[in-house]
Amino acid sequence: MQLGRLTDPRLAQAFVDYMAVQRMPCEVRVDGHYYCIELLNAEHYQAAQQAFQAFAENPNHPRYRSASWQRADQSGVSFDYGSSGAPILHQIWLHAGPVTLVILIACLVIGLLNQIGLASTLFGWLHFPAPFAEQWPQIWRLWTPALMHIALIHLLFNVVWWWYLGGRIERVVSTSKLLELFLVGALFSNLLQGFLVGPNFLGLSGVVYALLGYVAVVQRKQPELAMPPAYIGFMLIWLVLGFAGLLGQQVANFAHLGGLLVGAVQGWFDARKR
Template sequence: MNLVGRLNDPRIAQSFVDYMALKNVQCHIATQDQYFVIGVENNSDLDAARAEFEMFAENPSHARYRSASWERTDSSRVQFNYGSSGTPLLHQLWVQAGPVTLVILAVTLIIGLLSQIGLAQDLFSMLHFPAPFDQQVSQIWRLFTPAIMHFALAHLLFNLVWWWYLGGRIEREVGAGKLITLFLAGALLSNGLQGVVVGPNFLGLSGVVYALLGYVAVAHRRYPALALPPAYIGFMLVWLGLGFAGLLGSHIANFAHLGGLLVGAVQGFIDTRQKQS
C-alpha cells in the first residue's frame, strides 16, 4: 500500500476515504502505531490522492467531506473497524498519550484527590494565584499552579479527559516540547487574564485545555493528524459562550478559558506560518 497520509482520528480518516471513493480513487485505512494511515494500492492514484489529502488537511471539516459518507451507496464501501475490544483500558490510555501528558494528568489527579480528603484549604493556600501579587511575587509557581487544582470531582474529570485527549494528540504528533510550552503559556496567560480581570479565587485546568483546543483548531493545517471532529470544537466554543452569558454560574473562570484559547490559537498560527515560509 502506498502511503497517502496519516491521522489520529479514524472517523476523520473515513471521511477522506469516502470522499476519494466519489472521485473513483480507492483508498484504504490501516493502523500504524497510534495512527490511522491512509494508502492506495495503485501507483497511478498516488499523486492525486496526496494532492487531495493536502487540501483535506487544510479544512477536514468542510461540508464536502462530511457529506461524502452519506453520498456513498456502493456495497464495496471501505470502512474501518473502530472497535478496540480486547485492548486493555490502561494500554489504550498509554498509547493515546505520552509521558508529559500522563505526568501532568497524574499530578493533577493526585492534587484533586487530596483536596477531597480535607486538604483543599492547605493546597489552595500554597498554590493559588498571587493575592495580593506584591506580597507573593517571589513565589513564581503561583502563576502556573492554579491549573492543577480542582476541588470538584466533576470539574477534575472533565478537564482531565480533555487534557488526555488533546494533550496526547499534540505530544504524539508535534512533540513533548510543544505540549510543555502550551501548558506553561496556557496556564500563565489564562491565569493572568482571569486574575487581573476578575480576581485570584479560581482554579482548574480549563484554561490550558482551551489553549490546546485553540492550537489544534489552527495547527491541524500543518499537522493533519491533529484534526478534530468539528462537533468537538463546536461543543467547547458553545461552552465558552454559555459561560460568558452567565448560564453556567458565577464560578466559571471565563477569562481563563478565553485567554487559553487565544494563546493556543496564536501558537498554532505561528507554527502554521513557519511551515508556509
C-alpha cells in the same frame, strides 16, 4: 504507495471510502500512532495526491461523510480502530504522551487529596498569590492553580479535555510543544484572571482553552490535528455563557479567554511556518 498519514482512524477511513467511490482504491496501514493511506494503483498517484491534499485542507467536508454512507452496505471493509476489546486504561495510555499523563495524574492526585480533607491545606500552598502579597516570591504559584480542582465534575471535565486535546497535540506535533502550551497557557491565563478578578480561582480550564485555540488554528495546515467543529463550537459557546453570567460566579472566565488567545496566537505562528 503512501499518500500521507493521519492520527484519527475515522478520518483515515472516511478518506479511504471517498477514494473507493472515486475508483482510486486505497487501504489504511497502521504504523504506531499513525494511520497511513496507501494507494493500491500507482497510475492514479497524481490525482490521488491532489485528492489527499484537498482532504487535508477540509477533512470534515460533507462529501467524505457521504462517501462513507455510500459504501456502508457493500464495502466489506474491516478496519481496526484500535479500540475494540482493549482495556480503557490501555486506550488512555495509547492516546497520551508523557506530558499529557504527568499533568493528568497530577490533577487526579491533587483532586483526590482535596476530597479526603486536604483542600484548604493544598489551596494554601498552591493558590495564585494576591497582587503585591508576600507570597509573590513563591514563583510556582503562577502555574499551580491549574492543577487544583475542588468539585469532582470540574476535575473530570477538565482532565478529559486535557487528555483529548493534549494527547492529540503531543502525538502529532511534539511533547515540547504541549509542555510549552501548558506553561505559557497556564501562566498567561492565571495572570489575567488573578489581576483582573482576584486570586481565588483554580482549574485547568485556561490551559484547555489554550489547547483548543491552538488546534482550531493549526488544524487546517495539519489535518492530523483536526477535531469535529461541534467540539470547538461547544467550548466557544461555554465561554460566552460564562461571560454572560449563566454558569455562576465561580467560573474563571478571563482565564478561559486568556488561554484561548495564547493558544490561537501560538497556532498562528506555527501555521505560518508550515
